[in-house]
Amino acid sequence: MKTVAVFVGSLRKESINRKFAEAIGKLAEGKLAFRFVEIGDLPLYNDDLWPDAPEAVHRVKREIEAADAVLFVTPEYNRAYTPAIKNVIDWGTRPWGKNSWEAKPSAVIGTTPGATGTAAAQNSLKGLLTVIDTVLMGQPEVYFTYKPELFADDGTVSCEKTRAFLTQWIDRFEAWIERTSEPRTKAQAGPA
Numbered sequence: 001m002k003t004v005a006v007f008v009g010s011l012r013k014e015s016i017n018r019k020f021a022e023a024i025g026k027l028a029e030g031k032l033a034f035r036f037v038e039i040g041d042l043p044l045y046n047d048d049l050w051p052d053a054p055e056a057v058h059r060v061k062r063e064i065e066a067a068d069a070v071l072f073v074t075p076e077y078n079r080a081y082t083p084a085i086k087n088v089i090d091w092g093t094r095p096w097g098k099n100s101w102e103a104k105p106s107a108v109i110g111t112t113p114g115a116t117g118t119a120a121a122q123n124s125l126k127g128l129l130t131v132i133d134t135v136l137m138g139q140p141e142v143y144f145t146y147k148p149e150l151f152a153d154d155g156t157v158s159c160e161k162t163r164a165f166l167t168q169w170i171d172r173f174e175a176w177i178e179r180t181s182e183p184r185t186k187a188q189a190g191p192a
């Protein structure tokens with residue numbers, strides 16, 4: 001089963017984006033294995049830190065590199081994606097020549113309480129994800145208006161229509177990862 005490193009752009013405990021991501025992770029069980037990456041302990045990006053970079057920086061780069069794909073779950077802050085997302089992206093691209101994001105299949109989703117469902121935030125993040133050399137899935141888009149009644153007390157999706165919508169997104173992302181993954185070794189690539 002393919003592994004997905006998941007980056008939630010909100011650091012607050014009651015984040016609806018974290019709840020949303022966790023619900024999708026549960027729905028994806030048996031298809032994709034979600035690995036939530038802690039990004040709240042990263043310092044703000046500073047080139048000067050590299051000679052003695054905090055362990056969190058090295059850990060995050062290892063977790064990106066170990067995953068088959070990456071998923072960004074971003075809230076919308078003032079019509080943009082969040083600083084926590086930009087910060088982990090910047091750390092992942094450095095040091096120069098050691099871009100951890102390179103060739104990773106990627107996707108973006110997000111949720112707001114309001115009707116626009118992070119559309120503005122996602123659209124600017126999508127441009128960045130091609131710049132850092134990930135292989136971005138363009139469709140289906142997930143601009144999700146969060147309503148607590150769509151989820152059960154145990155965090156699973158309780159609304160049938162929502163479950164069907166999210167399941168087809170999971171299936172498409174699983175297929176996208178299979179289709180766009182670069183073989184990691186010559187053995188995986190098969191005979192020349």
Ligand SMILES: Cc1cc2nc3c(=O)[nH]c(=O)nc-3n(C[C@H](O)[C@H](O)[C@H](O)COP(=O)(O)O)c2cc1C
Binds near residue numbers: 011118
């Ligand atoms: C600094 C800030 C800016 C925000 N800007 C927007 C916005 O542009 N569009 C929007 O729909 N919601 C906006 N919101 C509301 C968020 O969608 C809402 O707080 C949401 O719950 C944040 O996601 P989280 O629960 O995962 O932390 C903003 C919230 C904050 C804290």
